[in-house]
Amino acid sequence: MAARMTRQRTAVVEALDELADFRSAQQLHETLRARGESVGLATVYRALQALAEASEVDVLRAEDGESLYRRCARREHHHHLVCRACGRTVEIDGPTVEAWASKVAAAQGFDDIEHTVELWGTCADCRASSAR
Amino acid sequence: MAARMTRQRTAVVEALDELADFRSAQQLHETLRARGESVGLATVYRALQALAEASEVDVLRAEDGESLYRRCARREHHHHLVCRACGRTVEIDGPTVEAWASKVAAAQGFDDIEHTVELWGTCADCRASSAR
DNA sequence: CGCTTGTTGAGAACCGTTGTCAAAGATCGG
DNA sequence: CCGATCTTTGACAACGGTTCTCAACAAGCG
Ligand SMILES: [Mn+2]
Ligand SMILES: [Mn+2]
Ligand SMILES: [Zn+2]
Ligand SMILES: [Zn+2]
Secondary structure, three states, rough: OOOOOOOHHHHHHHHHHHOOOOEEHHHHHHHHHHOOOOOHHHHHHHHHHHHEEEOOOOEEEEEOOOOOEEEOOOOOOOEEEEEEOOOOOOOOOOHHHHHHHHHHHHOOEEEEEEEEEEEEEEEEHHHHHOOO | OOOOHHHHHHHHHHHHHHOOOEEEEEHHHHHHHHOOOOOHHHHHHHHHHHHHHHHOOOOEEEEOOOOEEEEOOOOOOEEEEEEEOOOOEEEEOOHHHHHHHHHHHHHHHOOOEEEEEEEEEEOOOHHHHHOO
C-alpha cells in the first residue's frame, strides 16, 4: 500500500514545479521526453491523477474537454484566469464571488454548496502575436 | 444556406422542451428512440450543436467530460445551481459576478474574456430525504 | 542480496464525439 | 404538381484523450 518513490514520479513533480501554466498530460509527457527524462504516457496520467487526488495539483477542463494540470503556489481555495492560447495562468482570489455563491445557493434552499469559477481569455502576449 | 425544418430537428427541440434536467446527447437519443421518434445519433449531436450555437440550449460539462444540454427558460446569459443528487436545476442571474469577472480579467491584460460559473449543492428535498 | 509487492510502459481498449458520403427529402421556380 | 437544387440524414468509420492490460521491472525491507 505504501507509495514508492520512483524516478518517474519525481520527474513529473519536478517538471510541474518548473512550469507556470496549465498543461495537459500529453504536453507534460512531451516536455519530459524532450529533456531526456523519458516517462511513459500512462505513467504521466497516473502520476497526475494521484497528485490531483492529494490536492497537490489543480485540474481544469479545456474547452475541448482535455484535462489541464497545474501545481499552484496557493494551496487554499482559489480560481484561475487562463489564456486559451498559451495556458498562462493567474491565480485569482474571489471573495466577492465566494459570498455571492453561498448567498444565492442558500436563498434557493440548497446545502453543501460548491462552485466552479474559471475565467478564460487571451493574454496580452498572445493577442499581440496573433494580431498581425 | 437556409436552415430547413425537418422531422428530426423538431423532435429534438420538442424532447428538450419536455425535459427539466441537463441531458447528454446519448440520453436524448435514447429518449427519442424510446418514444418511437427515431433520430440518428449523429443527427442528435448536430442538432444540439446548432441549438447551442444559436444559444437555444445551454451546455454543461459533466464531471466525466460528457456534454450535457438543457433548454433553459431564459435565453440570455445566465448560470446554474444544480442539485448533485437529483439534477434539479435553478437558473441563476449573476450581475455581481459578471462585473467581477470582466474587471479582474481586464486588470490582468486579458482579452476575449469568458467565464464558467456553476453552483452545485443539495436541494431541500434531497437533504430532507437523506438526513436522518 | 533475495523477496515481496507496488510500479512501469507499450499497445489495446474504451467512449464520447466528429467526419464521410451516398441516399433521402425540404424548398422553390416554373 | 414537377423536377432541379441543395441541405440534411444516418450507418459506419475515424478520431483523440484517457484508461486498461499484463509481463517486465524495481523500490523497500530484512
Ligand atoms: Mn471560489
Ligand atoms: Mn456570467
Ligand atoms: Zn497567452
Ligand atoms: Zn435534489
